[in-house]
Amino acid sequence: MTTTPVRTSRRTVLRGAAAGAGSLLLPSLARPAFAAEEFPSQTINVVTHAGPGGGTDITTRMMMLRGRREFGQDLVVVNKRGGSGSAALMYTNSQPRDGYTVMTITQSHIFQIIQKKVPLGIDDLVGIARATDDPTVISVNANSKIKTLEDLIAASKDAKGGLKWGTTFAGGADHVGIHNFAKAAGGIPYTIVPFKGGGDIVTNLVGGNVDVALLNYAEGESQFTAGEIRGVASLSEEPIAALEGVPTARDKGIDALASTVRGFAVLSGVPEDRMARLEAGMLKAMKHSVYQNYLTTSGMPLSSVAGREVWNKQIRRIHDESRTALTELGML
Incomplete structure:
Protein backbone atom coordinates (compact mmCIF):
# COMPACT_ATOMS: atom_id res chain seq x y z
CA MET A 1 0.00 0.00 0.00
CA THR A 2 1.39 3.41 -0.92
CA THR A 3 1.45 5.86 1.94
CA THR A 4 0.71 9.47 1.11
CA PRO A 5 3.64 11.57 2.28
CA VAL A 6 3.09 14.35 4.75
CA ARG A 7 4.39 17.71 3.64
CA THR A 8 3.80 21.30 4.66
CA SER A 9 4.06 23.92 1.94
CA ARG A 10 7.33 25.72 1.41
CA ARG A 11 7.32 29.22 2.83
CA THR A 12 9.70 32.11 2.56
CA VAL A 13 10.98 34.63 5.07
CA LEU A 14 11.65 38.16 3.84
CA ARG A 15 14.49 39.86 5.57
CA GLY A 16 15.36 43.53 5.14
CA ALA A 17 18.54 45.21 6.30
CA ALA A 18 19.61 48.81 6.60
CA ALA A 19 23.15 50.07 7.09
CA GLY A 20 22.39 52.95 9.46
CA ALA A 21 21.03 56.49 8.98
CA GLY A 22 21.05 57.67 5.37
CA SER A 23 22.08 54.24 4.05
CA LEU A 24 20.43 52.49 1.12
CA LEU A 25 17.72 49.96 1.95
CA LEU A 26 19.01 46.58 0.78
CA PRO A 27 16.67 44.29 -1.20
CA SER A 28 14.77 41.73 0.81
CA LEU A 29 16.29 38.27 0.77
CA ALA A 30 13.99 35.29 0.37
CA ARG A 31 14.98 31.89 1.70
CA PRO A 32 13.13 28.75 2.79
CA ALA A 33 11.62 28.90 6.24
CA PHE A 34 12.99 25.45 7.06
CA ALA A 35 16.47 27.00 7.43
CA ALA A 36 15.49 28.33 10.86
CA GLU A 37 12.87 25.90 12.19
CA GLU A 38 13.63 23.06 14.58
CA PHE A 39 14.30 19.80 12.76
CA PRO A 40 12.52 17.49 12.58
CA SER A 41 9.18 19.10 13.37
CA GLN A 42 7.02 16.86 11.18
CA THR A 43 6.81 13.39 9.67
CA ILE A 44 9.86 12.06 7.83
CA ASN A 45 8.98 10.11 4.68
CA VAL A 46 11.27 7.23 3.74
CA VAL A 47 10.97 6.28 0.07
CA THR A 48 11.56 2.67 -0.93
CA HIS A 49 11.56 1.02 -4.35
CA ALA A 50 10.56 -2.46 -3.18
CA GLY A 51 7.22 -3.81 -2.08
CA PRO A 52 6.26 -4.76 1.48
CA GLY A 53 8.15 -7.76 2.83
CA GLY A 54 11.23 -7.36 0.64
CA GLY A 55 14.71 -6.89 2.04
CA THR A 56 14.72 -3.14 1.49
CA ASP A 57 11.29 -2.72 3.07
CA ILE A 58 12.24 -4.83 6.11
CA THR A 59 15.54 -3.00 6.59
CA THR A 60 13.74 0.34 6.44
CA ARG A 61 11.10 -0.66 8.96
CA MET A 62 13.66 -2.12 11.35
CA MET A 63 15.50 1.21 11.44
CA MET A 64 12.20 3.02 11.97
CA LEU A 65 11.33 1.00 15.08
CA ARG A 66 13.82 3.01 17.12
CA GLY A 67 14.11 5.88 14.68
CA ARG A 68 10.72 7.25 15.70
CA ARG A 69 11.95 7.57 19.27
CA GLU A 70 15.27 9.09 18.27
CA PHE A 71 13.65 11.78 16.11
CA GLY A 72 10.55 12.34 18.22
CA GLN A 73 8.50 12.23 15.03
CA ASP A 74 6.71 9.65 12.94
CA LEU A 75 8.57 7.96 10.09
CA VAL A 76 6.44 6.69 7.22
CA VAL A 77 7.36 4.32 4.37
CA VAL A 78 6.46 5.63 0.92
CA ASN A 79 6.55 2.84 -1.68
CA LYS A 80 7.48 4.00 -5.19
CA ARG A 81 7.97 0.83 -7.17
CA GLY A 82 9.18 0.58 -10.73
CA GLY A 83 12.28 0.91 -12.85
CA SER A 84 14.61 -0.77 -10.34
CA GLY A 85 14.76 2.41 -8.28
CA SER A 86 14.15 5.02 -10.97
CA ALA A 87 10.57 5.68 -9.82
CA ALA A 88 11.80 6.25 -6.25
CA LEU A 89 14.53 8.60 -7.48
CA MET A 90 12.11 10.56 -9.67
CA TYR A 91 9.61 10.90 -6.83
CA THR A 92 12.30 12.09 -4.41
CA ASN A 93 13.52 14.57 -7.02
CA SER A 94 10.02 16.08 -7.10
CA GLN A 95 10.03 16.80 -3.36
CA PRO A 96 11.58 19.73 -1.47
CA ARG A 97 15.16 19.04 -0.46
CA ASP A 98 14.45 19.81 3.17
CA GLY A 99 15.37 16.55 4.91
CA TYR A 100 11.82 15.30 5.24
CA THR A 101 12.17 12.99 2.23
CA VAL A 102 14.77 10.24 2.64
CA MET A 103 15.40 7.23 0.38
CA THR A 104 16.47 3.70 1.17
CA ILE A 105 18.89 2.99 -1.68
CA THR A 106 20.64 -0.08 -3.08
CA GLN A 107 23.05 -0.67 -5.95
CA SER A 108 20.02 -0.56 -8.25
CA HIS A 109 19.54 3.17 -7.66
CA ILE A 110 23.18 3.81 -8.53
CA PHE A 111 22.78 1.75 -11.72
CA GLN A 112 19.81 3.91 -12.76
CA ILE A 113 22.03 6.98 -12.45
CA ILE A 114 24.86 5.33 -14.38
CA GLN A 115 22.50 4.29 -17.18
CA LYS A 116 20.97 7.78 -17.29
CA LYS A 117 17.48 6.50 -16.56
CA VAL A 118 16.94 9.55 -14.33
CA PRO A 119 17.96 13.23 -14.69
CA LEU A 120 20.39 12.96 -11.77
CA GLY A 121 24.14 12.51 -11.40
CA ILE A 122 26.04 10.67 -8.71
CA ASP A 123 26.84 13.99 -7.01
CA ASP A 124 23.10 14.48 -6.46
CA LEU A 125 23.01 11.38 -4.25
CA VAL A 126 24.20 12.00 -0.69
CA GLY A 127 24.49 9.10 1.71
CA ILE A 128 23.23 9.57 5.28
CA ALA A 129 23.86 6.19 6.93
CA ARG A 130 24.59 2.67 5.72
CA ALA A 131 22.16 0.05 6.98
CA THR A 132 23.41 -3.27 5.58
CA ASP A 133 26.65 -4.40 3.98
CA ASP A 134 26.16 -8.07 3.19
CA PRO A 135 29.41 -9.44 1.73
CA THR A 136 29.40 -12.03 -1.00
CA VAL A 137 31.12 -15.41 -1.07
CA ILE A 138 32.51 -17.25 -4.09
CA SER A 139 30.81 -20.60 -3.55
CA VAL A 140 30.98 -24.05 -5.15
CA ASN A 141 29.22 -27.38 -4.75
CA ALA A 142 30.68 -29.37 -1.86
CA ASN A 143 31.63 -32.15 -4.31
CA SER A 144 33.51 -29.78 -6.62
CA LYS A 145 37.21 -30.38 -7.21
CA ILE A 146 37.64 -26.64 -6.65
CA LYS A 147 38.75 -26.18 -3.06
CA GLY A 253 46.28 -10.86 -3.52
CA ILE A 254 43.13 -10.24 -5.57
CA ASP A 255 41.73 -6.78 -4.90
CA ALA A 256 38.00 -7.38 -5.40
CA LEU A 257 35.10 -6.39 -3.16
CA ALA A 258 31.40 -7.09 -3.68
CA SER A 259 28.50 -6.90 -1.28
CA THR A 260 24.78 -6.26 -1.20
CA VAL A 261 24.27 -2.86 0.37
CA ARG A 262 21.30 -0.85 1.57
CA GLY A 263 21.40 2.53 3.18
CA PHE A 264 19.69 5.85 3.59
CA ALA A 265 20.30 8.87 1.37
CA VAL A 266 18.94 12.24 0.38
CA LEU A 267 19.41 14.40 -2.69
CA SER A 268 21.94 17.22 -2.53
CA GLY A 269 20.67 20.53 -1.25
CA VAL A 270 19.47 19.38 2.15
CA PRO A 271 21.00 21.72 4.78
CA GLU A 272 24.11 20.32 6.45
CA ASP A 273 22.69 20.54 9.96
CA ARG A 274 19.69 18.47 8.90
CA MET A 275 21.85 15.81 7.29
CA ALA A 276 23.91 15.65 10.48
CA ARG A 277 20.73 15.26 12.54
CA LEU A 278 19.44 12.49 10.25
CA GLU A 279 22.78 10.70 10.43
CA ALA A 280 22.99 10.87 14.22
CA GLY A 281 19.41 9.70 14.73
CA MET A 282 19.62 6.81 12.25
CA LEU A 283 22.97 5.60 13.56
CA LYS A 284 21.66 5.61 17.13
CA ALA A 285 18.53 3.74 16.03
CA MET A 286 20.55 1.11 14.17
CA LYS A 287 23.05 0.62 16.97
CA HIS A 288 20.22 -0.32 19.32
CA SER A 289 19.91 -4.01 20.16
CA VAL A 290 16.65 -4.28 18.18
CA TYR A 291 18.36 -3.48 14.89
CA GLN A 292 21.59 -5.24 15.82
CA ASN A 293 19.64 -8.45 16.45
CA TYR A 294 18.06 -8.07 13.02
CA LEU A 295 21.52 -7.96 11.44
CA THR A 296 22.75 -10.96 13.41
CA THR A 297 19.75 -13.16 12.66
CA SER A 298 19.98 -12.20 8.98
CA GLY A 299 23.61 -13.30 8.80
CA MET A 300 24.95 -9.78 8.29
CA PRO A 301 27.90 -8.22 10.12
CA LEU A 302 27.33 -5.60 12.80
CA SER A 303 29.85 -3.44 10.94
CA SER A 304 27.09 -2.92 8.34
CA VAL A 305 26.02 0.21 10.20
CA ALA A 306 28.20 3.14 9.20
CA GLY A 307 27.99 6.91 8.93
CA ARG A 308 28.19 9.38 6.09
CA GLU A 309 31.93 9.31 5.51
CA VAL A 310 32.16 5.55 5.03
CA TRP A 311 28.83 5.28 3.20
CA ASN A 312 29.54 8.05 0.69
CA LYS A 313 32.95 6.60 -0.16
CA GLN A 314 31.28 3.25 -0.83
CA ILE A 315 28.55 4.83 -2.97
CA ARG A 316 31.23 6.50 -5.09
CA ARG A 317 33.26 3.29 -5.37
CA ILE A 318 30.21 1.30 -6.44
CA HIS A 319 29.38 3.95 -9.01
CA ASP A 320 32.85 4.17 -10.50
CA GLU A 321 33.53 0.41 -10.57
CA SER A 322 30.06 -0.41 -11.93
CA ARG A 323 30.25 2.23 -14.65
CA THR A 324 33.61 0.84 -15.78
CA ALA A 325 32.31 -2.76 -15.69
CA LEU A 326 29.13 -1.98 -17.62
CA THR A 327 31.17 -0.11 -20.22
CA GLU A 328 33.50 -3.08 -20.60
CA LEU A 329 30.48 -5.38 -20.89
CA GLY A 330 29.07 -3.23 -23.69
CA MET A 331 26.01 -2.31 -21.62
CA LEU A 332 26.52 1.47 -21.60
Whole structure:
Protein backbone atom coordinates (compact mmCIF):
# COMPACT_ATOMS: atom_id res chain seq x y z
CA MET A 1 0.00 0.00 0.00
CA THR A 2 1.39 3.41 -0.92
CA THR A 3 1.45 5.86 1.94
CA THR A 4 0.71 9.47 1.11
CA PRO A 5 3.64 11.57 2.28
CA VAL A 6 3.09 14.35 4.75
CA ARG A 7 4.39 17.71 3.64
CA THR A 8 3.80 21.30 4.66
CA SER A 9 4.06 23.92 1.94
CA ARG A 10 7.33 25.72 1.41
CA ARG A 11 7.32 29.22 2.83
CA THR A 12 9.70 32.11 2.56
CA VAL A 13 10.98 34.63 5.07
CA LEU A 14 11.65 38.16 3.84
CA ARG A 15 14.49 39.86 5.57
CA GLY A 16 15.36 43.53 5.14
CA ALA A 17 18.54 45.21 6.30
CA ALA A 18 19.61 48.81 6.60
CA ALA A 19 23.15 50.07 7.09
CA GLY A 20 22.39 52.95 9.46
CA ALA A 21 21.03 56.49 8.98
CA GLY A 22 21.05 57.67 5.37
CA SER A 23 22.08 54.24 4.05
CA LEU A 24 20.43 52.49 1.12
CA LEU A 25 17.72 49.96 1.95
CA LEU A 26 19.01 46.58 0.78
CA PRO A 27 16.67 44.29 -1.20
CA SER A 28 14.77 41.73 0.81
CA LEU A 29 16.29 38.27 0.77
CA ALA A 30 13.99 35.29 0.37
CA ARG A 31 14.98 31.89 1.70
CA PRO A 32 13.13 28.75 2.79
CA ALA A 33 11.62 28.90 6.24
CA PHE A 34 12.99 25.45 7.06
CA ALA A 35 16.47 27.00 7.43
CA ALA A 36 15.49 28.33 10.86
CA GLU A 37 12.87 25.90 12.19
CA GLU A 38 13.63 23.06 14.58
CA PHE A 39 14.30 19.80 12.76
CA PRO A 40 12.52 17.49 12.58
CA SER A 41 9.18 19.10 13.37
CA GLN A 42 7.02 16.86 11.18
CA THR A 43 6.81 13.39 9.67
CA ILE A 44 9.86 12.06 7.83
CA ASN A 45 8.98 10.11 4.68
CA VAL A 46 11.27 7.23 3.74
CA VAL A 47 10.97 6.28 0.07
CA THR A 48 11.56 2.67 -0.93
CA HIS A 49 11.56 1.02 -4.35
CA ALA A 50 10.56 -2.46 -3.18
CA GLY A 51 7.22 -3.81 -2.08
CA PRO A 52 6.26 -4.76 1.48
CA GLY A 53 8.15 -7.76 2.83
CA GLY A 54 11.23 -7.36 0.64
CA GLY A 55 14.71 -6.89 2.04
CA THR A 56 14.72 -3.14 1.49
CA ASP A 57 11.29 -2.72 3.07
CA ILE A 58 12.24 -4.83 6.11
CA THR A 59 15.54 -3.00 6.59
CA THR A 60 13.74 0.34 6.44
CA ARG A 61 11.10 -0.66 8.96
CA MET A 62 13.66 -2.12 11.35
CA MET A 63 15.50 1.21 11.44
CA MET A 64 12.20 3.02 11.97
CA LEU A 65 11.33 1.00 15.08
CA ARG A 66 13.82 3.01 17.12
CA GLY A 67 14.11 5.88 14.68
CA ARG A 68 10.72 7.25 15.70
CA ARG A 69 11.95 7.57 19.27
CA GLU A 70 15.27 9.09 18.27
CA PHE A 71 13.65 11.78 16.11
CA GLY A 72 10.55 12.34 18.22
CA GLN A 73 8.50 12.23 15.03
CA ASP A 74 6.71 9.65 12.94
CA LEU A 75 8.57 7.96 10.09
CA VAL A 76 6.44 6.69 7.22
CA VAL A 77 7.36 4.32 4.37
CA VAL A 78 6.46 5.63 0.92
CA ASN A 79 6.55 2.84 -1.68
CA LYS A 80 7.48 4.00 -5.19
CA ARG A 81 7.97 0.83 -7.17
CA GLY A 82 9.18 0.58 -10.73
CA GLY A 83 12.28 0.91 -12.85
CA SER A 84 14.61 -0.77 -10.34
CA GLY A 85 14.76 2.41 -8.28
CA SER A 86 14.15 5.02 -10.97
CA ALA A 87 10.57 5.68 -9.82
CA ALA A 88 11.80 6.25 -6.25
CA LEU A 89 14.53 8.60 -7.48
CA MET A 90 12.11 10.56 -9.67
CA TYR A 91 9.61 10.90 -6.83
CA THR A 92 12.30 12.09 -4.41
CA ASN A 93 13.52 14.57 -7.02
CA SER A 94 10.02 16.08 -7.10
CA GLN A 95 10.03 16.80 -3.36
CA PRO A 96 11.58 19.73 -1.47
CA ARG A 97 15.16 19.04 -0.46
CA ASP A 98 14.45 19.81 3.17
CA GLY A 99 15.37 16.55 4.91
CA TYR A 100 11.82 15.30 5.24
CA THR A 101 12.17 12.99 2.23
CA VAL A 102 14.77 10.24 2.64
CA MET A 103 15.40 7.23 0.38
CA THR A 104 16.47 3.70 1.17
CA ILE A 105 18.89 2.99 -1.68
CA THR A 106 20.64 -0.08 -3.08
CA GLN A 107 23.05 -0.67 -5.95
CA SER A 108 20.02 -0.56 -8.25
CA HIS A 109 19.54 3.17 -7.66
CA ILE A 110 23.18 3.81 -8.53
CA PHE A 111 22.78 1.75 -11.72
CA GLN A 112 19.81 3.91 -12.76
CA ILE A 113 22.03 6.98 -12.45
CA ILE A 114 24.86 5.33 -14.38
CA GLN A 115 22.50 4.29 -17.18
CA LYS A 116 20.97 7.78 -17.29
CA LYS A 117 17.48 6.50 -16.56
CA VAL A 118 16.94 9.55 -14.33
CA PRO A 119 17.96 13.23 -14.69
CA LEU A 120 20.39 12.96 -11.77
CA GLY A 121 24.14 12.51 -11.40
CA ILE A 122 26.04 10.67 -8.71
CA ASP A 123 26.84 13.99 -7.01
CA ASP A 124 23.10 14.48 -6.46
CA LEU A 125 23.01 11.38 -4.25
CA VAL A 126 24.20 12.00 -0.69
CA GLY A 127 24.49 9.10 1.71
CA ILE A 128 23.23 9.57 5.28
CA ALA A 129 23.86 6.19 6.93
CA ARG A 130 24.59 2.67 5.72
CA ALA A 131 22.16 0.05 6.98
CA THR A 132 23.41 -3.27 5.58
CA ASP A 133 26.65 -4.40 3.98
CA ASP A 134 26.16 -8.07 3.19
CA PRO A 135 29.41 -9.44 1.73
CA THR A 136 29.40 -12.03 -1.00
CA VAL A 137 31.12 -15.41 -1.07
CA ILE A 138 32.51 -17.25 -4.09
CA SER A 139 30.81 -20.60 -3.55
CA VAL A 140 30.98 -24.05 -5.15
CA ASN A 141 29.22 -27.38 -4.75
CA ALA A 142 30.68 -29.37 -1.86
CA ASN A 143 31.63 -32.15 -4.31
CA SER A 144 33.51 -29.78 -6.62
CA LYS A 145 37.21 -30.38 -7.21
CA ILE A 146 37.64 -26.64 -6.65
CA LYS A 147 38.75 -26.18 -3.06
CA THR A 148 40.84 -23.01 -3.18
CA LEU A 149 40.90 -19.74 -5.06
CA GLU A 150 43.94 -20.99 -6.94
CA ASP A 151 41.93 -24.05 -8.02
CA LEU A 152 39.11 -21.83 -9.24
CA ILE A 153 41.40 -19.64 -11.32
CA ALA A 154 43.08 -22.68 -12.87
CA ALA A 155 39.73 -24.33 -13.64
CA SER A 156 38.45 -21.10 -15.19
CA LYS A 157 41.38 -21.03 -17.60
CA ASP A 158 40.96 -24.70 -18.50
CA ALA A 159 37.20 -24.60 -19.18
CA LYS A 160 36.10 -23.43 -22.62
CA GLY A 161 34.44 -20.06 -22.06
CA GLY A 162 35.33 -20.26 -18.38
CA LEU A 163 33.30 -21.68 -15.51
CA LYS A 164 29.52 -21.25 -15.43
CA TRP A 165 28.53 -18.71 -12.77
CA GLY A 166 24.97 -18.52 -11.46
CA THR A 167 23.70 -14.94 -11.29
CA THR A 168 20.45 -12.99 -11.25
CA PHE A 169 20.42 -11.08 -14.53
CA ALA A 170 22.86 -9.72 -17.07
CA GLY A 171 24.14 -6.29 -16.11
CA GLY A 172 23.01 -6.56 -12.49
CA ALA A 173 25.05 -6.16 -9.31
CA ASP A 174 25.98 -9.87 -9.23
CA HIS A 175 27.20 -9.75 -12.83
CA VAL A 176 29.26 -6.65 -12.12
CA GLY A 177 30.74 -8.32 -9.02
CA ILE A 178 31.72 -11.41 -11.02
CA HIS A 179 33.19 -9.29 -13.79
CA ASN A 180 35.27 -7.20 -11.41
CA PHE A 181 36.57 -10.31 -9.63
CA ALA A 182 37.46 -12.01 -12.93
CA LYS A 183 39.31 -8.89 -14.07
CA ALA A 184 41.20 -8.56 -10.77
CA ALA A 185 42.13 -12.27 -10.98
CA GLY A 186 44.01 -11.65 -14.20
CA GLY A 187 41.18 -11.53 -16.70
CA ILE A 188 39.96 -15.10 -16.28
CA PRO A 189 37.08 -16.11 -18.60
CA TYR A 190 33.59 -16.75 -17.24
CA THR A 191 30.06 -17.46 -18.43
CA ILE A 192 27.00 -16.22 -16.57
CA VAL A 193 23.82 -18.28 -16.21
CA PRO A 194 20.91 -16.04 -15.11
CA PHE A 195 18.24 -17.14 -12.61
CA LYS A 196 15.26 -15.41 -11.02
CA GLY A 197 16.83 -14.98 -7.60
CA GLY A 198 19.29 -16.12 -4.97
CA GLY A 199 17.21 -19.15 -3.99
CA ASP A 200 17.26 -20.49 -7.54
CA ILE A 201 21.00 -19.92 -7.78
CA VAL A 202 21.62 -21.93 -4.59
CA THR A 203 19.35 -24.75 -5.79
CA ASN A 204 21.19 -25.00 -9.10
CA LEU A 205 24.60 -24.82 -7.43
CA VAL A 206 23.64 -27.73 -5.16
CA GLY A 207 22.22 -29.56 -8.17
CA GLY A 208 25.41 -29.14 -10.17
CA ASN A 209 23.84 -27.06 -12.95
CA VAL A 210 26.38 -24.26 -12.44
CA ASP A 211 30.01 -24.47 -11.38
CA VAL A 212 30.21 -21.49 -9.06
CA ALA A 213 28.14 -18.61 -7.70
CA LEU A 214 28.58 -15.33 -5.90
CA LEU A 215 26.27 -15.62 -2.87
CA ASN A 216 25.45 -13.62 0.21
CA TYR A 217 26.08 -15.83 3.22
CA ALA A 218 22.43 -15.60 4.31
CA GLU A 219 21.26 -16.86 0.89
CA GLY A 220 23.10 -20.15 1.34
CA GLU A 221 23.35 -20.37 5.12
CA SER A 222 21.41 -23.65 5.35
CA GLN A 223 23.46 -25.22 2.57
CA PHE A 224 26.75 -23.98 4.02
CA THR A 225 25.78 -25.41 7.41
CA ALA A 226 24.63 -28.71 5.89
CA GLY A 227 27.88 -29.05 3.95
CA GLU A 228 26.16 -28.95 0.56
CA ILE A 229 28.13 -25.94 -0.69
CA ARG A 230 31.56 -24.62 0.19
CA GLY A 231 33.00 -21.13 0.33
CA VAL A 232 36.19 -20.57 -1.66
CA ALA A 233 36.79 -16.91 -0.85
CA SER A 234 34.78 -13.91 0.31
CA LEU A 235 34.79 -10.60 -1.52
CA SER A 236 34.83 -8.70 1.76
CA GLU A 237 37.33 -6.56 3.61
CA GLU A 238 37.35 -8.94 6.58
CA PRO A 239 36.77 -12.73 6.70
CA ILE A 240 33.18 -13.82 7.36
CA ALA A 241 33.08 -15.17 10.90
CA ALA A 242 30.56 -17.91 10.11
CA LEU A 243 32.81 -19.33 7.36
CA GLU A 244 35.83 -20.43 9.34
CA GLY A 245 38.92 -20.91 7.22
CA VAL A 246 37.54 -19.13 4.15
CA PRO A 247 39.96 -16.34 3.18
CA THR A 248 39.11 -13.05 1.54
CA ALA A 249 40.13 -12.53 -2.07
CA ARG A 250 42.37 -9.73 -0.82
CA ASP A 251 44.15 -12.23 1.44
CA LYS A 252 45.09 -14.01 -1.79
CA GLY A 253 46.28 -10.86 -3.52
CA ILE A 254 43.13 -10.24 -5.57
CA ASP A 255 41.73 -6.78 -4.90
CA ALA A 256 38.00 -7.38 -5.40
CA LEU A 257 35.10 -6.39 -3.16
CA ALA A 258 31.40 -7.09 -3.68
CA SER A 259 28.50 -6.90 -1.28
CA THR A 260 24.78 -6.26 -1.20
CA VAL A 261 24.27 -2.86 0.37
CA ARG A 262 21.30 -0.85 1.57
CA GLY A 263 21.40 2.53 3.18
CA PHE A 264 19.69 5.85 3.59
CA ALA A 265 20.30 8.87 1.37
CA VAL A 266 18.94 12.24 0.38
CA LEU A 267 19.41 14.40 -2.69
CA SER A 268 21.94 17.22 -2.53
CA GLY A 269 20.67 20.53 -1.25
CA VAL A 270 19.47 19.38 2.15
CA PRO A 271 21.00 21.72 4.78
CA GLU A 272 24.11 20.32 6.45
CA ASP A 273 22.69 20.54 9.96
CA ARG A 274 19.69 18.47 8.90
CA MET A 275 21.85 15.81 7.29
CA ALA A 276 23.91 15.65 10.48
CA ARG A 277 20.73 15.26 12.54
CA LEU A 278 19.44 12.49 10.25
CA GLU A 279 22.78 10.70 10.43
CA ALA A 280 22.99 10.87 14.22
CA GLY A 281 19.41 9.70 14.73
CA MET A 282 19.62 6.81 12.25
CA LEU A 283 22.97 5.60 13.56
CA LYS A 284 21.66 5.61 17.13
CA ALA A 285 18.53 3.74 16.03
CA MET A 286 20.55 1.11 14.17
CA LYS A 287 23.05 0.62 16.97
CA HIS A 288 20.22 -0.32 19.32
CA SER A 289 19.91 -4.01 20.16
CA VAL A 290 16.65 -4.28 18.18
CA TYR A 291 18.36 -3.48 14.89
CA GLN A 292 21.59 -5.24 15.82
CA ASN A 293 19.64 -8.45 16.45
CA TYR A 294 18.06 -8.07 13.02
CA LEU A 295 21.52 -7.96 11.44
CA THR A 296 22.75 -10.96 13.41
CA THR A 297 19.75 -13.16 12.66
CA SER A 298 19.98 -12.20 8.98
CA GLY A 299 23.61 -13.30 8.80
CA MET A 300 24.95 -9.78 8.29
CA PRO A 301 27.90 -8.22 10.12
CA LEU A 302 27.33 -5.60 12.80
CA SER A 303 29.85 -3.44 10.94
CA SER A 304 27.09 -2.92 8.34
CA VAL A 305 26.02 0.21 10.20
CA ALA A 306 28.20 3.14 9.20
CA GLY A 307 27.99 6.91 8.93
CA ARG A 308 28.19 9.38 6.09
CA GLU A 309 31.93 9.31 5.51
CA VAL A 310 32.16 5.55 5.03
CA TRP A 311 28.83 5.28 3.20
CA ASN A 312 29.54 8.05 0.69
CA LYS A 313 32.95 6.60 -0.16
CA GLN A 314 31.28 3.25 -0.83
CA ILE A 315 28.55 4.83 -2.97
CA ARG A 316 31.23 6.50 -5.09
CA ARG A 317 33.26 3.29 -5.37
CA ILE A 318 30.21 1.30 -6.44
CA HIS A 319 29.38 3.95 -9.01
CA ASP A 320 32.85 4.17 -10.50
CA GLU A 321 33.53 0.41 -10.57
CA SER A 322 30.06 -0.41 -11.93
CA ARG A 323 30.25 2.23 -14.65
CA THR A 324 33.61 0.84 -15.78
CA ALA A 325 32.31 -2.76 -15.69
CA LEU A 326 29.13 -1.98 -17.62
CA THR A 327 31.17 -0.11 -20.22
CA GLU A 328 33.50 -3.08 -20.60
CA LEU A 329 30.48 -5.38 -20.89
CA GLY A 330 29.07 -3.23 -23.69
CA MET A 331 26.01 -2.31 -21.62
CA LEU A 332 26.52 1.47 -21.60
